[in-house]
Amino acid sequence: GAVVSQHPSWVICKSGTSVKIECRSLDFQATTMFWYRQFPKQSLMLMATSNEGSKATYEQGVEKDKFLINHASLTLSTLTVTSAHPEDSSFYICSASIGGMGGQPQHFGDGTRLSIL
């Protein structure tokens, strides 16, 4: 149980294009979803927290106009990297939680490796 599917797993695109990454909870309803960025050999950096039906909360230093997050349903959140540039190349990981009481673990997708040429 608690499976999170992230798509695509790898994307290569030209500078200036926009890229959409999907995160789906397959067998549970995710009240809250999280988006992380991970640089090589480093820990995860939280970018934003999204709750179904409301605007995402971005961490300090994360450009909300660059990284658009939509959490349209209890099973789907999307991250759109707008006008992507080489410095946006990274490994992006989503996670989902059923929310409610504290202590509920986050369940992670397999990540999306984004390469901007």
Added chain:
Amino acid sequence: AQSVTQLGSHVSVSEGALVLLRCNYSSSVPPYLFWYVQYPNQGLQLLLKYTTGATLVKGINGFEAEFKKSETSFHLTKPSAHMSDAAEYFCAVAGWKGAQKLVFGQGTRLTINP
């Protein structure tokens, strides 16, 4: 504010030997503690978690961790390492009362020598 420190960015053990990955946390509220494992080019998989109750927590793949409040520690152990345990391990802390945001440690890369 909460923080996590994982002592040792890289740990190397022989196959069959004890695995010990250290994690110390700082939290102003009773913490929820987690260990996750990450294999190359994959997301994170939950190994185990501590919320309340028994301080010795057993997880998947033979791992366990003990919450020691007096030492603010949550070290991860496995009695006998297997080659398939080679991966990156992350300790994380979440706050109490519904706060779900995780604060991760910097990770420990575990290498298993044959």
